[in-house]
Amino acid sequence: MRAQAFDEIMGMAGRPPRAELDALARWLEATPAIELRRRQHSAEAAFRQLGITFAVYGDNEASERIIPFDIVPRVFLPDEWDRLSRGLVQRVEAINAFLDDIYGERRILKEGVLPSDLILGNPQFRPEIAGIRPPHGVWAHICGIDLVRTGPDDFFVLEDNARTPSGVSYMLENREAMLRLCPELFRNFRVAAVDSYPDRLLEVMKSVAPRGVATPTCVVLTPGHFNSAYYEHSFLADSMGIELVEAADLVVDEDIVWMRTIAGRVKVDVIYRRVDDDFLDPLVFRPDSMLGVPGLIAAYAAGNVAIINAPGNGIADDKAIYSYMPEIVRYYTGSEASLPNVETWRCREPEALRYVLDHLDELVVKLVDGSGGYGMLVGPTASREEIDRFRAALVAEPHRYIAQPTLALSTVPTMAEAGLAPRHVDFRPFVLTGTRGVQVVPGGLTRVALREGSLVVNSSQGGGTKDSFVLMADAGATQSQSQSQSQIQALRPDGGAR
Amino acid sequence: MRLSIHHRTAYRFSAPQARLVQMLRLTPQNSHDQTVARWRIDIDRDARMSEGRDGWGNVTTMLYVEGPVEEIAIEVSGEVLTSHSDGVIRGVAEMLPPGLYLRSTPATAPDPAILAWAADLRQTDPLTTLHGLNGAIHQRFEVDHGRPVAGRSAGEAWSRAKATPRDLAQIFAVAARHLGQPARYVSGYCRHADQEHPTPHGWAEAWVEDLGWVGFDPCTGLSPQEDHVRVAVALDAAGAAPVAGSRLGEGAEQLDVEVRVEEA
Numbered sequence: 001m002r003a004q005a006f007d008e009i010m011g012m013a014g015r016p017p018r019a020e021l022d023a024l025a026r027w028l029e030a031t032p033a034i035e036l037r038r039r040q041h042s043a044e045a046a047f048r049q050l051g052i053t054f055a056v057y058g059d060n061e062a063s064e065r066i067i068p069f070d071i072v073p074r075v076f077l078p079d080e081w082d083r084l085s086r087g088l089v090q091r092v093e094a095i096n097a098f099l100d101d102i103y104g105e106r107r108i109l110k111e112g113v114l115p116s117d118l119i120l121g122n123p124q125f126r127p128e129i130a131g132i133r134p135p136h137g138v139w140a141h142i143c144g145i146d147l148v149r150t151g152p153d154d155f156f157v158l159e160d161n162a163r164t165p166s167g168v169s170y171m172l173e174n175r176e177a178m179l180r181l182c183p184e185l186f187r188n189f190r191v192a193a194v195d196s197y198p199d200r201l202l203e204v205m206k207s208v209a210p211r212g213v214a215t216p217t218c219v220v221l222t223p224g225h226f227n228s229a230y231y232e233h234s235f236l237a238d239s240m241g242i243e244l245v246e247a248a249d250l251v252v253d254e255d256i257v258w259m260r261t262i263a264g265r266v267k268v269d270v271i272y273r274r275v276d277d278d279f280l281d282p283l284v285f286r287p288d289s290m291l292g293v294p295g296l297i298a299a300y301a302a303g304n305v306a307i308i309n310a311p312g313n314g315i316a317d318d319k320a321i322y323s324y325m326p327e328i329v330r331y332y333t334g335s336e337a338s339l340p341n342v343e344t345w346r347c348r349e350p351e352a353l354r355y356v357l358d359h360l361d362e363l364v365v366k367l368v369d370g371s372g373g374y375g376m377l378v379g380p381t382a383s384r385e386e387i388d389r390f391r392a393a394l395v396a397e398p399h400r401y402i403a404q405p406t407l408a409l410s411t412v413p414t415m416a417e418a419g420l421a422p423r424h425v426d427f428r429p430f431v432l433t434g435t436r437g438v439q440v441v442p443g444g445l446t447r448v449a450l451r452e453g454s455l456v457v458n459s460s461q462g463g464g465t466k467d468s469f470v471l472m473a474d475a476g477a478t479q480s481q482s483q484s485q486s487q488i489q490a491l492r493p494d495g496g497a498r
Numbered sequence: 499m500r501l502s503i504h505h506r507t508a509y510r511f512s513a514p515q516a517r518l519v520q521m522l523r524l525t526p527q528n529s530h531d532q533t534v535a536r537w538r539i540d541i542d543r544d545a546r547m548s549e550g551r552d553g554w555g556n557v558t559t560m561l562y563v564e565g566p567v568e569e570i571a572i573e574v575s576g577e578v579l580t581s582h583s584d585g586v587i588r589g590v591a592e593m594l595p596p597g598l599y600l601r602s603t604p605a606t607a608p609d610p611a612i613l614a615w616a617a618d619l620r621q622t623d624p625l626t627t628l629h630g631l632n633g634a635i636h637q638r639f640e641v642d643h644g645r646p647v648a649g650r651s652a653g654e655a656w657s658r659a660k661a662t663p664r665d666l667a668q669i670f671a672v673a674a675r676h677l678g679q680p681a682r683y684v685s686g687y688c689r690h691a692d693q694e695h696p697t698p699h700g701w702a703e704a705w706v707e708d709l710g711w712v713g714f715d716p717c718t719g720l721s722p723q724e725d726h727v728r729v730a731v732a733l734d735a736a737g738a739a740p741v742a743g744s745r746l747g748e749g750a751e752q753l754d755v756e757v758r759v760e761e762a
Contacts, residue, residue, distance in 0.1 A: 116597050117600075120597040120598040121597070121600060127554065129553050130554075131555075251517065252519060254562055255560060283743070284521075301551070302550060
């Protein structure tokens, strides 16, 4: 019933492999499956040893698992990547401008581009921080934009992640494994390096430090070792050479954040927090939070600390807002979004709801505030009971849901039980924004649905990961991010609180 | 009316605290009908303070105290000139659009019993509806001027015969929002002639198109008069709390609040 999927290496079924990737197809053919499998096991053993595990929610055992790794890389051609990068830069510029506006003047509501109740009634819009402007007006320092592909030139944004997108450690560790296990690929292909990510991130962090701080102190704030992404937190702190702290290590005094060290107090200027807004400051958000730093928001409002990403960003990646992203991009950048959205029905609209209820067996239905593949219905593979359960939930609370068509996601050859087989993939590139503009790291996290025919790539639902190669054009070119650098004109150059 | 206000908040801890960080919303702002003539916050020990604003636009004072702290008292005193008004708030800078105040919070969750009761109060004119609602809440409850119960939601208070001003204001907010009028909680002071142990007061405001924010005090069934001093607003009482605190240390705390509001 579903349309034939596009394979990113082999092209369409029954035709020869894509010319540009012929060499990769030949490599796949020439390397025996048993050898590919051996390398894959070796990579997974290394990940297990490093402790790159995640916890599965809703699982009574709360088991720690590693995310399966697939040895066959996913490849982007230079011109594909350039187009993609330009679209990502545009999208992230719009996200930053949107956040700056929505917590400030709210022009976009006054001009009626978005329905006001969509923002004002949305729990992700945090009135507690209204009127605060982050240092240098940068809000979404690290974005993970989830993309899917349906054809050679057809990329769609599936969702924006502007809070604390995770997964970058997989990008880096997967690459390290590939360099070790498949060195021949890097001799045959000019693959853009991703290992500069920690340096770039640190540069972004330093760039958004409050004004007048010559050598800013940056830290990574983690909820602690019981968090499912703790490995990534410690990995990032380690590779940037900065402290990994928990809330108890920070104190606020006279609106300044200090870190307790054995050598005494050290002033902290930039915090990359991997803690949700709710748990940042018990005086402002959840009062019962043990993970928070009392007074942190006061220090932030006083312009004495940068928080990465800014509190309140959840309003930009909310699924109900997502469907308006084309309008948001047009409003703030003045041009059409070069990366389109997936067609989306907003169930809050009666007509859309009617359509969705009539086509539940064809659609993907998602909770606007859900993530990780929880609270999601994949119509074509769902049971009768699941569909009925969602129908009841939709009728009861339509505003909490959106629906999208099931797309023929592209596939990449993947090591399956019986040998190489096409499996559906998505992609999360990481986009960094500092005072010097927006940059796209040439790589990202490719997630793959390991079950045959499955479209759910979430690690909690049996997904795995692959390395993502971005090929460079020719020997003369530097890395492709130079073309996607841009200045953020939408953001005012002055920093601090409004 | 010239009101003299004295408000003392004292905490005693059963074990010494290593540190205290508090956010105080204890400073009134000027408006068309309210002029702050004199206002000060004193702490009975070494403390560092800094002034700011929260997202609702309230004036905040951050308080940082190094331990060991076994007790602390926050003393607020001042004088405010008020004039008689029709309850309409004028001359206050608003940080957030009225539509935001249609939201609920855990303490102002849309309790089915309140909604069912409120549905009958709807009139064609919003202002008439809100006055009717205010009067109906006033008639339904006996006012309990004791210490408010922290964390008690409007829904929990609804089934009681006696409720505190805070409970009544939160019930008002739940009902008004259900009737389509943005509503919020106001914390402040009120001169009560007949009150034995005065506490900080709480009432409500609702947004009426073409008028703006209008005060409603379900304790009296009327709009706030010149004996009310407005200090802070938020979606519920917790958001406008005079003191939000966090302490580093073991043990329990004992809170003691004294309020005097007199005509100066």
